[in-house]
Structures are given as structure tokens and as C-alpha cells.
Amino acid sequence: MNPDPKSNLNSESAAAPLWLIAVFAGLLYGGMLYVDRNGGDFNAQVYAPYHSLAELQTCQPAKGGDEEVIRLGEQRYAQTCGQCHQASGLGALGQFPPLAGSEWVNEPDPARLIRIALNGAQGPITVKGQDWNLVMSLNATTLAISDKDLAAILTYVRQAWGNKAPTVTAEQIAQIKGETKGRAVQWTAAELNAVPVKK
Numbered sequence: 001m002n003p004d005p006k007s008n009l010n011s012e013s014a015a016a017p018l019w020l021i022a023v024f025a026g027l028l029y030g031g032m033l034y035v036d037r038n039g040g041d042f043n044a045q046v047y048a049p050y051h052s053l054a055e056l057q058t059c060q061p062a063k064g065g066d067e068e069v070i071r072l073g074e075q076r077y078a079q080t081c082g083q084c085h086q087a088s089g090l091g092a093l094g095q096f097p098p099l100a101g102s103e104w105v106n107e108p109d110p111a112r113l114i115r116i117a118l119n120g121a122q123g124p125i126t127v128k129g130q131d132w133n134l135v136m137s138l139n140a141t142t143l144a145i146s147d148k149d150l151a152a153i154l155t156y157v158r159q160a161w162g163n164k165a166p167t168v169t170a171e172q173i174a175q176i177k178g179e180t181k182g183r184a185v186q187w188t189a190a191e192l193n194a195v196p197v198k199k
């Protein structure tokens with residue numbers, strides 16, 4: 001028997017990788033934990049911001065007719081009136097009077113407002129104590145808008161920017177279209193003031 005002098009050495013060098021593997025496994029595990037906790041700036045709260053179904057539901061957009069009408073109205077307003085009266089409803093000094101807080105917009109009876117929306121307004125008009133003397137000209141696209149869309153626009157305008165006037169329906173639009181049939185020019189404030197309205 002002549003034992004190989006190198007065998008002892010071999011078994012020692014074979015044992016070395018075991019603790020090395022353990023150290024690396026530990027480092028890897030610790031590294032993953034670190035990334036998991038700090039990676040991507042993720043706030044753990046985003047996973048569980050709600051404590052009950054009721055709480056979650058309070059954060060959902062309300063369903064039902066009115067919300068849909070307002071959304072439609074907001075969209076059509078942007079295409080039809082917003083270029084002049086602005087998304088803010090504040091208009092522009094010397095060019096377009098405001099709809100936010102306007103008495104023409106907020107009258108309980110929309111008979112005058114609907115007339116303005118159908119044919120426009122012209123000449124001297126007072127809005128929130130300020131005098132204007134301009135012409136509201138409506139283009140062909142605006143004049144062709146459906147009763148339903150115009151009702152949505154006016155409902156939106158009467159309930160946006162702090163305005164608090166009742167809804168306008170497509171039936172009310174159709175009725176006033178009937179009463180003003182054949183009219184092609186803008187209304188003056190004097191003509192509008194002569195329109196009988198329910199108080």
C-alpha cells in the first residue's frame with residue numbers, strides 16, 4: 001500500500017466549495033430581499049390602499065344617467081363652445097363673456113339659454129354686471145348638433161364651474177326649436193328678455 005500523497009489534499013479542496021456555496025446562497029438571498037424591499041421605489045401601500053369594499057366604492061366614478069350626460073356634454077362643449085368660452089367657462093376678456101356664474105346660464109328656466117345656444121347672441125348684453133357688445137356666430141357644424149347633444153352641453157354648462165342650475169332635456173330643446181322655427185339670426189338681449197320664463 002502506498003497511499004497517494006495528493007489524495008488528502010484533494011478531499012480538502014473538494015470541501016471548500018460547500019461553504020463557498022453557502023456564503024453565495026446567503027448573499028444571493030440577502031440581495032433578493034434588498035431588491036424586493038427597495039426595488040423600483042414601490043410603496044407597499046399601493047397594493048392595499050382600501051380597507052373595505054365600501055371604501056373602494058366611494059372612489060369609483062358614479063354610474064347612471066347623469067354622469068354619462070355630463071361626460072357627453074363636457075366632450076361636446078369642448079368641440080362646440082369651448083374654443084370661445086374656454087374649458088374654464090371663464091371666456092376671454094373683451095372677446096367672449098363667461099358662462100361660469102352667468103345669469104343667462106343659471107336661470108332656472110332654460111328658455112333663454114336654449115335660444116342663445118340655437119342661434120347665438122349679438123349686441124349689448126350684460127353678464128355678471130359687465131357689459132359686452134359682440135356677436136356670437138355659430139358655424140354649420142354647431143348649428144347641426146343633435147337635440148340630445150345640445151341638451152348634454154347645456155346640462156354640463158349649467159352644472160360645471162360652480163354653476164347649479166337644473167338639467168336641460170332633449171324635449172326642451174325640441175320644443176324651443178319648434179317655437180323659434182325659421183329664425184336664422186342671433187338674439188339681442190332685448191329680445192331674450194321679452195321671452196316669458198317660469199320663475
Ligand code: HEC
Binds near residue numbers: 082095
Ligand atoms: C365663435 C365664438 C363662440 C362660440 C363657438 C360660442 N359662443 Fe357663446 N358667445 C360668444 C360671444 C361673442 C357672446 C357675446 C354676444 C354679445 O355680445 O351679445 C356669447 C354669448 C353667450 C351667452 C350669453 C352671455 C353669457 O356669457 O352668459 C351664452 C349663454 C353663450 N354664449 C353660450 C354658448 C354656448 C352654450 C355655446 C356652445 C353651444 C356657445 N356659446 C358658443 C361667442 C361664442
